[in-house]
Amino acid sequence: MSAVSTVVETYIAMWNEGDAERRRALVAQTFADDATYLDPHFSGDGPAGIDAMVAGVQEQFPGHRFELATEPDVHHDRVRFTWNLVSEESGAAVYVGTDFGTLAGDGRLRDVTGFLEPA
Amino acid sequence: MSAVSTVVETYIAMWNEGDAERRRALVAQTFADDATYLDPHFSGDGPAGIDAMVAGVQEQFPGHRFELATEPDVHHDRVRFTWNLVSEESGAAVYVGTDFGTLAGDGRLRDVTGFLEPA
Numbered sequence: 001m002s003a004v005s006t007v008v009e010t011y012i013a014m015w016n017e018g019d020a021e022r023r024r025a026l027v028a029q030t031f032a033d034d035a036t037y038l039d040p041h042f043s044g045d046g047p048a049g050i051d052a053m054v055a056g057v058q059e060q061f062p063g064h065r066f067e068l069a070t071e072p073d074v075h076h077d078r079v080r081f082t083w084n085l086v087s088e089e090s091g092a093a094v095y096v097g098t099d100f101g102t103l104a105g106d107g108r109l110r111d112v113t114g115f116l117e118p119a
Numbered sequence: 120m121s122a123v124s125t126v127v128e129t130y131i132a133m134w135n136e137g138d139a140e141r142r143r144a145l146v147a148q149t150f151a152d153d154a155t156y157l158d159p160h161f162s163g164d165g166p167a168g169i170d171a172m173v174a175g176v177q178e179q180f181p182g183h184r185f186e187l188a189t190e191p192d193v194h195h196d197r198v199r200f201t202w203n204l205v206s207e208e209s210g211a212a213v214y215v216g217t218d219f220g221t222l223a224g225d226g227r228l229r230d231v232t233g234f235l236e237p238a
Contacts, residue, residue, distance in 0.1 A: 038194075038197065040194040040195075075158070075159040075234070078157065078232045078234075080217075080219070098199075100199070113219065113221075115192055115197075
């Protein structure tokens with residue numbers, strides 16, 4: 001698996017990790033120290049801010065998990081990929097989104113902008 | 120039309136403007152003074168660099184024009200939209216891409232990352 005695929009897989013695992021300590025470790029693996037995240041509804045600055053944001057999203061969507069819908073599309077230090085937020089009970093996607101990111105020199109994500117696909 | 124729609128329409132007009140002077144004026148309307156552009160094949164730094172890049176792309180694709188394929192999707196200072204590069208003779212799209220941008224405080228584009236859709 002490429003370095004970019006690995007960081008994106010880790011990013012998705014971060015969103016799904018319910019254990020606070022393991023989640024913080026995944027955030028640190030995924031995001032550079034000065035990283036930012038911004039989507040239409042949520043934002044987080046730095047690993048601690050992003051961790052708190054992810055914890056809040058998990059509280060809003062119990063019984064759901066994120067799945068990667070596309071392989072990462074990468075050029076230079078830029079990446080995009082699409083994800084589904086699926087119900088663990090029905091398997092149905094309740095949200096579909098596309099994330100655009102830039103990569104830091106060490107291969108971690110420096111910033112991510114999320115967009116939601118039309119329902 | 121919203122300010123973001125206007126800047127995106129101007130951006131598309133810039134890609135299609137064959138007159139050097141009018142194109143430079145459209146670049147200046149579209150991009151902030153410190154703007155950058157990066158896609159899988161082309162890049163430009165600052166309005167002069169972006170103008171030179173656009174001129175080069177026009178030379179590579181005579182008889183083609185860019186058309187907006189989707190309305191801009193905007194949140195905060197982020198925007199994305201999809202475009203087609205179409206043959207003026209057949210109307211067929213030879214390339215489809217999605218651009219992701221951030222907006223400067225004055226509403227012009229500060230940076231644009233382009234991705235190509237799979238054929």
